Amino acid sequence: MKKFELLSLPYAANVLEPVISEKTIGFHHGKHLQGYVNNLNTAMEGTPFADMELTEIVKKATGGMLNNAGQILNHNLYFLQFNAPKNDNKPVGQLAETIQSQFGSFEEFQKAFVQAGATLFGSGWVWLSADNEGKLVISQETNAANPVQKGLTPLLTFDVWEHAYYLDYQNRRPDHLNALWQIVDWNVIEGRYQNR
Numbered sequence: 187m188k189k190f191e192l193l194s195l196p197y198a199a200n201v202l203e204p205v206i207s208e209k210t211i212g213f214h215h216g217k218h219l220q221g222y223v224n225n226l227n228t229a230m231e232g233t234p235f236a237d238m239e240l241t242e243i244v245k246k247a248t249g250g251m252l253n254n255a256g257q258i259l260n261h262n263l264y265f266l267q268f269n270a271p272k273n274d275n276k277p278v279g280q281l282a283e284t285i286q287s288q289f290g291s292f293e294e295f296q297k298a299f300v301q302a303g304a305t306l307f308g309s310g311w312v313w314l315s316a317d318n319e320g321k322l323v324i325s326q327e328t329n330a331a332n333p334v335q336k337g338l339t340p341l342l343t344f345d346v347w348e349h350a351y352y353l354d355y356q357n358r359r360p361d362h363l364n365a366l367w368q369i370v371d372w373n374v375i376e377g378r379y380q381n382r
């Protein structure tokens with residue numbers, strides 16, 4: 187019987203400080219994400235979903251199965267896109283060019299992305315995705331939704347559930363979102379764009 191496992195972080199839990207504290211990583215990765223993994227493993231046991239890849243479950247499941255699978259897919263993409271804080275951290279390669287041509291500049295893209303995250307009511311995720319032609323799309327997805335449900339390839343995501351930032355930023359969600367630009371690993375995002 188297949189079981190999903192908790193993602194291993196490719197960096198130490200304190201590497202993202204001060205943008206995301208070690209304490210937040212401990213709860214967010216070690217408790218919240220672990221909880222979704224445990225819930226999905228229990229829920230899919232003895233069902234046709236037990237033989238599916240995670241993305242397939244997210245496209246086909248409903249209810250609690252969808253919520254837990256979606257949260258695992260979302261968090262795996264989220265945690266794998268970060269690295270130690272860098273000044274003047276910017277997109278690279280073809281993605282940098284597409285951002286420039288579609289949004290006018292990286293700064294305009296950042297504003298639109300943070301605005302989408304800041305105005306998402308309640309819990310959810312803000313996403314940058316690509317369609318089949320490589321066109322970029324910013325979307326707000328509530329709860330555990332993922333752009334794969336709309337046929338898009340997810341590239342970058344900021345988690346706006348309070349558990350993602352409350353220990354470090356309390357109610358200051360926009361401050362948290364603006365700080366996250368320092369830790370985005372744009373090589374990872376460009377890789378996702380190339381492999382879409």
Ligand code: MN
Pocket residue numbers: 214218261345347349350
């Ligand atoms: Mn989260």
